[in-house]
Amino acid sequence: MPAASLPVETVSLFLALLFVGAMIIIVTAVVLGVIRLATGRLPAAVLPLVNEVRPVALVLAFIAPTTAMLGSLYYSEIAGFDPCHLCWVQRFLMYPSSILLGVALLMKRPSLAWLPFQLSLVGLGVSTYHRVEQQWPNLFSESCDPLNPCSGRWVNTWGFVTIPTMAFAAFGLVCVFVPLSLLGPKEATS
Amino acid sequence: MTSSSSSGGGSRGFILAIVAVCMLGAGLIAVVISTGAGDDPDAVETTAPVTIEGDILPQMPSVGGVTNASNDDAIGQTAPRLVGTDFDGNEVVIEADGRPKAVYFVAHWCSHCQAEVPVVASLIDQGKLPEGMDVYGVSTSVNAGQGNYPPNRWLDGADGWNVTTMRDSEENEALINFGAGGFPFVVYLDGDNTVLARSAGELDSAGIEQAWALTAGGVPSGS
Numbered sequence: 339m340p341a342a343s344l345p346v347e348t349v350s351l352f353l354a355l356l357f358v359g360a361m362i363i364i365v366t367a368v369v370l371g372v373i374r375l376a377t378g379r380l381p382a383a384v385l386p387l388v389n390e391v392r393p394v395a396l397v398l399a400f401i402a403p404t405t406a407m408l409g410s411l412y413y414s415e416i417a418g419f420d421p422c423h424l425c426w427v428q429r430f431l432m433y434p435s436s437i438l439l440g441v442a443l444l445m446k447r448p449s450l451a452w453l454p455f456q457l458s459l460v461g462l463g464v465s466t467y468h469r470v471e472q473q474w475p476n477l478f479s480e481s482c483d484p485l486n487p488c489s490g491r492w493v494n495t496w497g498f499v500t501i502p503t504m505a506f507a508a509f510g511l512v513c514v515f516v517p518l519s520l521l522g523p524k525e526a527t528s
Numbered sequence: 529m530t531s532s533s534s535s536g537g538g539s540r541g542f543i544l545a546i547v548a549v550c551m552l553g554a555g556l557i558a559v560v561i562s563t564g565a566g567d568d569p570d571a572v573e574t575t576a577p578v579t580i581e582g583d584i585l586p587q588m589p590s591v592g593g594v595t596n597a598s599n600d601d602a603i604g605q606t607a608p609r610l611v612g613t614d615f616d617g618n619e620v621v622i623e624a625d626g627r628p629k630a631v632y633f634v635a636h637w638c639s640h641c642q643a644e645v646p647v648v649a650s651l652i653d654q655g656k657l658p659e660g661m662d663v664y665g666v667s668t669s670v671n672a673g674q675g676n677y678p679p680n681r682w683l684d685g686a687d688g689w690n691v692t693t694m695r696d697s698e699e700n701e702a703l704i705n706f707g708a709g710g711f712p713f714v715v716y717l718d719g720d721n722t723v724l725a726r727s728a729g730e731l732d733s734a735g736i737e738q739a740w741a742l743t744a745g746g747v748p749s750g751s
Contacts, residue, residue, distance in 0.1 A: 351557075351561060352554050352557075352558035352559075355554035355557060355558060356551065359550060393540050394543050394544055480710075480730055481592075482637075482639065482640050482641065482711040484700075484703060490674055491674045494675050497675075
């Protein structure tokens with residue numbers, strides 16, 4: 339394994355902390371989404387915050403996959419972790435999302451963000467499948483691939499934050515912030 | 529709305545500043561915590577050089593269970609002689625010593641190995657290993673970033689694995705020279721180090737005993 343300029347443990351802990359923050363945002367967004375679906379409106383208490391975040395939602399959506407992309411490049415190119423097949427699938431979904439969201443921001447064409455949103459929806463499924471395979475490899479095979487198994491965990495911070503876990507969070511943030519940026523009228527307080 | 533629009537640039541900057549501060553804070557916490565973490569005083573070298581004498585065996589075919597002469601080209605070939613060390617640094621030799629043997633290649637992160645190791649250990653404890661036959665382990669594919677690390681803590685732990693176990697090299701040379709099948713990967717040898725069968729993946733107790741009986745009998749699988 340090539341020597342890393344930044345310790346893998348430090349980078350993994352940094353990304354795991356970001357993962358925690360991301361999951362707080364995602365869970366909050368899901369809860370608010372369910373409330374809005376059920377009642378037709380968001381709770382009044384959160385409207386000011388939602389309306390403050392909406393103008394920067396596309397920037398936040400861009401930051402998530404870009405951070406994930408840089409993290410994955412660190413793991414493969416600096417730490418020397420070979421991506422498995424499912425890691426590559428998630429890369430194919432994550433990297434274009436980052437680039438397209440950057441283009442949408444630079445060209446001020448927010449509608450371009452719908453494609454990364456759709457890619458991220460697929461990515462959520464792939465990262466969930468990958469994480470399940472890591473947790474219960476017996477579900478998918480009778481033996482462990484000795485070369486580069488998708489069930490292996492190059493990163494395992496706190497015993498559960500693995501690379502697909504972090505990818506899930508990045509995809510999830512895109513799925514939260516893109517609709518927030520593009521969908522629906524502002525529910526501004528008067 | 530007017531006041532919201534006029535202050536929009538400021539609030540946008542404020543939110544992005546909060547995000548930046550959170551990310552910087554996470555980075556700072558990560559550096560402080562990981563710098564403060566000391567080395568494990570019980571740590572041992574989990575890999576060690578292995579000397580290999582002989583020809584490499586053909587790649588393990590993608591078949592489940594125990595192979596036979598119709599699907600495994602390695603059967604009938606002589607396995608390489610391995611000279612290495614266990615986790616305590618004692619020399620371990622796997623060679624043509626006149627005794628049939630089963631060589632278990634296990635990886636600490638592999639859930640199938642984690643399931644198989646206690647079963648093998650239990651069978652040995654129950655005296656199910658045929659008379660005159662040996663079992664060896666090879667700890668291979670070690671990766672500090674993966675689960676159940678280090679392998680010595682796992683194999684010396686509660687699973688009752690009292691089997692002489694060699695450390696594979698960092699490049700997994702022992703595994704590769706034996707044909708690198710899916711874990712747990714087992715190579716069954718007669719007393720001349722001739723391959724009788726190989727298996728990739730978890731076997732149940734009956735399957736393990738059957739493979740051992742075949743090995744002790746010295747008859748190539750499928751003959």
